[in-house]
Amino acid sequence: MNRTYTTYRTHNNSLLFTPVVKECGIVNAELSQLIDGLNRVSEEANDSFSSLTPEQLNWKPATNEWSIAQCFEHLIVSNAGYLPLIERIARGDHKPSMKERVPGLPRFFGTMVLRAVQPQGQRKYKAGAGFQPSTSSIDSGIITRFTTQQAQLAERMRSTADLDLRSIIVTSPVASFVTYSLLDAYRIVVAHEQRHLGQAKRVTTRAGFPTRSNSFTQNV
Numbered sequence: 001m002n003r004t005y006t007t008y009r010t011h012n013n014s015l016l017f018t019p020v021v022k023e024c025g026i027v028n029a030e031l032s033q034l035i036d037g038l039n040r041v042s043e044e045a046n047d048s049f050s051s052l053t054p055e056q057l058n059w060k061p062a063t064n065e066w067s068i069a070q071c072f073e074h075l076i077v078s079n080a081g082y083l084p085l086i087e088r089i090a091r092g093d094h095k096p097s098m099k100e101r102v103p104g105l106p107r108f109f110g111t112m113v114l115r116a117v118q119p120q121g122q123r124k125y126k127a128g129a130g131f132q133p134s135t136s137s138i139d140s141g142i143i144t145r146f147t148t149q150q151a152q153l154a155e156r157m158r159s160t161a162d163l164d165l166r167s168i169i170v171t172s173p174v175a176s177f178v179t180y181s182l183l184d185a186y187r188i189v190v191a192h193e194q195r196h197l198g199q200a201k202r203v204t205t206r207a208g209f210p211t212r213s214n215s216f217t218q219n220v
Contacts, residue, residue, distance in 0.1 A: 037190040042150040061206040070133035071200040072146045081173025086156035100169040110184030119194040
């Protein structure tokens with residue numbers, strides 16, 4: 001039976017997640033959907049981009065726009081901080097900071113960030129300095145690295161299936177002043193990935209995108 005968990009603070013100020021008799025099927029159902037969404041992004045990325053040449057992966061529509069490879073490198077860097085965070089939570093070692101205990105802020109930030117990263121959003125946001133992709137050429141293994149990390153992330157998410165994801169508050173690995181629930185974190189990750197997957201797909205439709213024949217000719 002799926003259970004929700006309540007939290008008790010231990011002597012070292014860490015959180016102990018203790019099960020209580022309360023169904024959390026709705027939360028777990030959404031978690032399953034989010035993991036499915038994560039896996040779909042992986043499948044689409046592999047199907048659409050794994051056979052592209054390095055030139056195609058690194059081609060930019062304009063100097064101020066990202067290439068396909070840069071989109072996925074940005075996602076890898078952005079998601080990396082979630083892996084150890086979720087692992088600590090699953091072990092029961094998460095120690096809430098003072099700002100994570102401030103009521104109201106997690107819901108505010110969760111709603112705001114989730115709205116900002118929606119795939120259909122038209123407004124562009126500049127990535128922070130630590131999350132900008134490389135400006136040099138990125139090797140063709142970028143898609144494999146992305147899908148490998150995706151599998152790790154999905155596994156970490158599954159490890160929290162029996163926790164009350166709404167009540168666990170975390171700090172964004174991308175912006176240290178932002179807090180939100182673990183459930184919102186998962187929602188943000190998937191929406192953010194869908195946004196940049198769509199961006200990468202649009203690159204292939206832009207005028208001047210190198211065809212496989214052109215790439216071969218130029219490399220001969």
